[in-house]
Amino acid sequence: MDLPALPAIRPRCDLATPTDRPHIEVRDLTMAFGDNVLQRHLNFTVGRGDVFIIMGGSGCGKSTLLNHLLGLLEPAAGQVILNDRSLWDLELQERDLLLRRVGVLYQSGALWSSMTLEENVALPLGEYTDLTPRQIRELVQLKLALVGLSGFEDYFPSQISGGMRKRAGLARAIALDPEILFFDEPSAGLDPISARRLDELILQLRADLGATIVVVTHELESIFTIGDNSVFLDIETKTQIARGNPRRLLEECDDPGVRRFLTRGREPAAAAS
Amino acid sequence: MASPAPAPSPLRTSRPERPVEARLAVNRIDPETLVVRVAGRWVRDRNLPDIVAAVEQRPPLSGVRRIVLDASALEGWDSLLIAELRRLNLLCGAHAIELDLGGLPEGARNLICLAAEVPTQRVNRRSSSRLGFRTAVGVECLRAARSVGEMVGFLGETIVAFAAALRGQARFRWVDLFQVVQEHGPAALPIVGLVNFLVGMIVAFIGAIQLQQFSAEIYVANLVGIGTVREMGPMMTAIILAGRTSAAFAAQLGTMQVNEEISALRTLGIPPMQFLVLPRVIALVVMMPILAIYANVIGIFGGAVVALFKLHVSLTLFYDQLVGAVTVTDWIGGLIKAAVFGAIVVLSGCLRGMQAQRSASAVGYAATSAVVTGIVFIIATDAVFTVIYITLGI
Numbered sequence: 140m141d142l143p144a145l146p147a148i149r150p151r152c153d154l155a156t157p158t159d160r161p162h163i164e165v166r167d168l169t170m171a172f173g174d175n176v177l178q179r180h181l182n183f184t185v186g187r188g189d190v191f192i193i194m195g196g197s198g199c200g201k202s203t204l205l206n207h208l209l210g211l212l213e214p215a216a217g218q219v220i221l222n223d224r225s226l227w228d229l230e231l232q233e234r235d236l237l238l239r240r241v242g243v244l245y246q247s248g249a250l251w252s253s254m255t256l257e258e259n260v261a262l263p264l265g266e267y268t269d270l271t272p273r274q275i276r277e278l279v280q281l282k283l284a285l286v287g288l289s290g291f292e293d294y295f296p297s298q299i300s301g302g303m304r305k306r307a308g309l310a311r312a313i314a315l316d317p318e319i320l321f322f323d324e325p326s327a328g329l330d331p332i333s334a335r336r337l338d339e340l341i342l343q344l345r346a347d348l349g350a351t352i353v354v355v356t357h358e359l360e361s362i363f364t365i366g367d368n369s370v371f372l373d374i375e376t377k378t379q380i381a382r383g384n385p386r387r388l389l390e391e392c393d394d395p396g397v398r399r400f401l402t403r404g405r406e407p408a409a410a411a412s
Numbered sequence: 413m414a415s416p417a418p419a420p421s422p423l424r425t426s427r428p429e430r431p432v433e434a435r436l437a438v439n440r441i442d443p444e445t446l447v448v449r450v451a452g453r454w455v456r457d458r459n460l461p462d463i464v465a466a467v468e469q470r471p472p473l474s475g476v477r478r479i480v481l482d483a484s485a486l487e488g489w490d491s492l493l494i495a496e497l498r499r500l501n502l503l504c505g506a507h508a509i510e511l512d513l514g515g516l517p518e519g520a521r522n523l524i525c526l527a528a529e530v531p532t533q534r535v536n537r538r539s540s541s542r543l544g545f546r547t548a549v550g551v552e553c554l555r556a557a558r559s560v561g562e563m564v565g566f567l568g569e570t571i572v573a574f575a576a577a578l579r580g581q582a583r584f585r586w587v588d589l590f591q592v593v594q595e596h597g598p599a600a601l602p603i604v605g606l607v608n609f610l611v612g613m614i615v616a617f618i619g620a621i622q623l624q625q626f627s628a629e630i631y632v633a634n635l636v637g638i639g640t641v642r643e644m645g646p647m648m649t650a651i652i653l654a655g656r657t658s659a660a661f662a663a664q665l666g667t668m669q670v671n672e673e674i675s676a677l678r679t680l681g682i683p684p685m686q687f688l689v690l691p692r693v694i695a696l697v698v699m700m701p702i703l704a705i706y707a708n709v710i711g712i713f714g715g716a717v718v719a720l721f722k723l724h725v726s727l728t729l730f731y732d733q734l735v736g737a738v739t740v741t742d743w744i745g746g747l748i749k750a751a752v753f754g755a756i757v758v759l760s761g762c763l764r765g766m767q768a769q770r771s772a773s774a775v776g777y778a779a780t781s782a783v784v785t786g787i788v789f790i791i792a793t794d795a796v797f798t799v800i801y802i803t804l805g806i
Contacts (some may be wrong), residue, residue: 174638252771267460274492277503281495284527297771316456316490343526 151322152392154383156369158186161223163208170203170219179204180378181217183370190345190365192385196371196400199356204372205323210238218258221319239267242317242350245332246324248308250296254282256281256307257292263314282310286340302333309337317395320344321352326361335342338364362388371397431780435485436461444477446470448500451485454493460521461494461529463496464503476509494523501528559785566763567755570693573685577694582686592662592695596657600703603656604649608640608707611648615639618722630721633733636715641738641746645708646792647649649700650751654786660759661692662782666775675764689762693755701747708746745806749797753790760786 163185170177177200185191193201201331206212210226219226221237229237250259256305260279264270270278283289286306296304305325312320325341326334338361345352356362362369362385365387369388381388381397389401398406433452441447442748449469454460467479479500497513501524504511511582543551576582619635667686668674677684719725764782768774 253773268456270456270492271458273462274458274495277495277499281491281498281527284498286525287529289527289644295771297769313491343522347523347526349519360478 150371150379150382150386151394152371152381152383152397154381154387154391155183156383158184158189160187161185162187162189162221163191163353164218165208165219166218166220168204168207168219169202169215170207170212171215172306174242176215176377176381178372178377179216181370181372183379183382185353186368187351187366188210188345188349190354192366192369193353193372194357194362194369194385194400196374197355197370197376201357201372202323202406205321205353205355208330209241209243209321212236239315240318242315242319243321243323244305244308244311244312244323244325245299245365246305246327248296250307250311252296255293255295256288256299256310259296259307260311260314263311267315282314283307285313286310287343287355302329305329305337306340309340312351313348317350319353320349320354322356324356325354326356327360331360334358334361335364339383341365345393357400359401362401371400418632430526431774434460436463436466438466440470440476443475445480446476447466447482448479449482449485451483451487451545452485452570453488455488455490456492460492460496463500463546467503472790475553476507478510478512478514479504481515483517483520487518488774489517489520491523494527498527515602550775560645562763562767563759563785563789566759569685570689570755570759573683574693575737576686582690583682584691588687589695590690592692593699596653596660596696597699597703600653600656601706604703606708607648608711609643609714612636612640612711613718615644615711616645616715618717619723620718624723628721629725630729630733632719632723632725633730634714634737636712636719637734637738638742640711640715641703641708641742643746643794643798646700646746646750647790648711648752649703649707649750650790651694653700653703653757653786654790655755655783657696658757658781658782658786660757662765662768662778663775665762666778669766669768669772670772670775672770675701684766689766690757692758692762696754696758697751698754700750700757704747704750707745741806745797745801749794752793752797756789756793757786760789 150184161184165181165297168181169179170181181204193204203212205215210219214228216229218309221241224237226234226237228278250256251262251332254262256275257279261275262281264275264278268275279292280289283292286309288303288306289308291299291303291307295305299307305328320341325337329337341352341354342365344350350381352365366385368383369381370379370387371388372378373380375396380394381392383392385401387399392398392401432576434454434457435449435451437449437451439447439449448463448465450463470476496522497516503509513524516524546741573582577584616632616636618634620629623629623631665674668688674684674688677687679779716727716730719726741786761782762779764785768778
C-alpha cells in the first residue's frame with residue numbers, strides 16, 4: 140500500500156496495518172456542505188474481506204462519510220477509490236455499474252413501504268439480472284431464510300417489528316451478492332440479543348459470501364466484536380485521530396478522546412482523579 | 413469475540429459477462445442412492461439447470477434414501493446455487509431423504525445450514541380472497557355509512573374541543589391559527605377569484621340565451637345575482653378549498669401520524685383535537701364566509717361582463733336590477749352555508765389525516781380520501797340546506 144503524500148494531519152494513534160489487497164481507499168478526503176467543513180484529510184484503506192468500522196461521536200460525520208463511500212455525495216476534495224478506480228473520475232454509467240456491486244443496510248431498513256418483503260428483495264434482482272421468475276423467487280426465499288424471515292414473504296414492512304425490518308433490509312442488501320456491504324448503525328434500536336444476533340449474522344455472511352463490510356456505529360459491543368480495522372473521526376479537530384484494530388486501540392492508544400469513547404467515558408475521568 | 417479471519421472464499425466470483433458452463437448430472441449409483449454432480453461455474457444466469465426439477469424427474473423418488481452432492485469439479489458459485497440447494501434440502505426433508513453436502517465448499521455449506529436454521533414459519537396469510545360483487549357492494553355501503561358516523565363523531569369531538577376553548581382551557585397556539593389563516597385564506601384568493609369569475613360568466617351565458625327568447629335580458633342580473641350569492645359562490649369556493657386545503661391538512665396530519673408526532677402530543681397530555689384541529693376549524697369557519705363574499709362579488713362581476721358585451725345591458729342598469737333582486741337574506745343564507753362548508757373542509761381533511769396508517773402510501777391515500785369525503789359532504793350538505801331554505805321560505 141502506498142499512501143500518496145503524508146496526510147496533512149497524521150492520526151495521533153495510527154495502528155493501521157498495511158494491506159496488500161485494498162478494496163476501498165480514501166485519499167485525503169475532505170467532506171463539506173458548502174463552506175461548512177465536516178471532516179478533512181481523511182486517509183484510510185479497507186482491505187478485502189475486512190470488517191471495517193467507522194466510529195466517532197454523534198455529529199462527527201460518520202453517516203456523511205458513508206454517503207461519500209457510496210457515491211451519493213461528491214467529495215469537496217480528495218478521492219474515494221473502489222476496486223482501484225476513483226469513483227468521481229468515472230463516467231456516470233460506469234460509476235453506477237461499480238456501485239451495483241455494493242449493498243447497503245440503512246438505519247431503519249428503508250424498505251419500500253408499498254411493497255411486500257418478497258417484492259422488496261426481488262426488485263434489484265428483477266432490475267439488474269435476467270433471471271427467470273422461478274430463480275428470482277428462489278433467491279428471494281434464500282435471502283429471507285438467511286436473515287431468519289422465512290414465511291414472511293407476503294408481509295408489508297408496516298406489519299413487522301423494527302428488528303425484522305432491519306433484517307429484511309439486510310436481505311435486500313445482499314440480494315445481488317454484493318462485494319461490499321455497508322451498514323449504517325446496524326444495532327440502533329435493537330435489543331441486546333437481536334443486536335448480537337445481527338453481529339453474528341454479519342460475521343457469518345462475511346465469512347461465507349466473502350464480502351468486505353463497512354459498519355458505521357458507535358455501539359462498543361459491536362465495535363469490539365466484529366471490527367478488524369477502524370477509523371475514528373473526531374468532531375473537534377475535524378479529522379481522523381485514530382486508525383487500526385479497535386481492540387488494539389483500546390489497549391495501546393493513549394489519545395484521551397479515543398480512550399474516552401472506547402471506555403464509555405470512564406478512563407480520562409479516572410486518570411484525572 | 414470472533415477472530416478477524418480473512419474471508420475464506422476464493423471460489424466465489426460473480427462476473428456475469430463470462431459464458432456459463434454449468435453442468436449437472438444426476439445418477440443413481442444404487443437403488444437407494446442418487447448422486448447429483450454439479451460442475452463448472454454456477455453463477456447467476458438464467459440458463460442454469462434446475463437441480464430440483466432434475467432430481468424430481470428420476471422416479472421413483474420414494475425408493476431413494478440418500479442424495480450425495482458431488483461438487484469436486486465446481487469452479488465457481490454464488491447464491492443462486494445456494495438457493496437451488498436449499499430447495500433440494502427442503503425436498504429431501506419432505507421425503508425423509510438424507511442429503512450429503514460433504515463435497516461442497518465450506519462457505520456454501522454454512523450458508524445452507526444458516527438458511528435452514530430458522531424453519532419456515534407457517535404464518536397465517538392475510539385473507540386476500542376476492543369479494544363477490546354483492547359482497548363488495550355491501551362492504552362499500554357499510555364503509556360509506558361508517559364514514560358518516562366517523563364524520564359526526566369527529567364533529568362532536570371538535571365541539572367538545574371548542575367548548576374547552578370557550579372556557580379558556582384549550583391548548584392551542586394563536587400562531588398556528590394565524591398561520592392557517594394566512595396559508596388558506598389570502599393565498600387562495602387568485603384561484604377562488606378566477607374560478608368564480610368564470611362560473612359567473614357561464615351562468616350569465618346560459619341564462620342569456622334563454623332570456624333573449626322572451627326579451628327579458630335584464631333578468632340576467634337576477635339570475636346571476638341570486639344564483640351566485642345563494643349557491644355558486646359558496647359552493648365553488650368550498651370545492652376549491654376541499655381540493656386545496658383539505659388535502660393539505662390530510663397530508664400534514666398524516667405525516668405527523670407517520671412520524672408519531674400525534675402520539676407525542678397525546679403522551680404530553682395535549683389533545684390533538686385542541687392543538688391541531690381546533691385552530692384549523694376556527695380559521696376556516698371565519699375565512700370561508702369572507703372568501704365567499706369575495707367570490708360572490710367576482711362571480712357577479714363575471715356575469716355583468718357577459719351582460720354588458722353579449723346582452724348590451726349597461727353596468728348601471730345591471731347594478732340597479734341586482735340591488736332589487738338580491739336581498740340581505742340571500743346573502744346571509746349563502747354565508748351561513750359557506751361557514752358550514754368551511755367546517756366540512758377542515759373536518760374531512762383532519763379526520764382522514766388523523767386516521768392515516770403509518771406508511772408512506774398512507775399519506776397519499778389520506779389526501780385523496782380527504783378530498784373525496786370533503787366534496788361529497790359539501791354537495792350533500794348543500795342539498796339539505798336548499799331543502800331547509802325553501803321549506804322555511806327564505
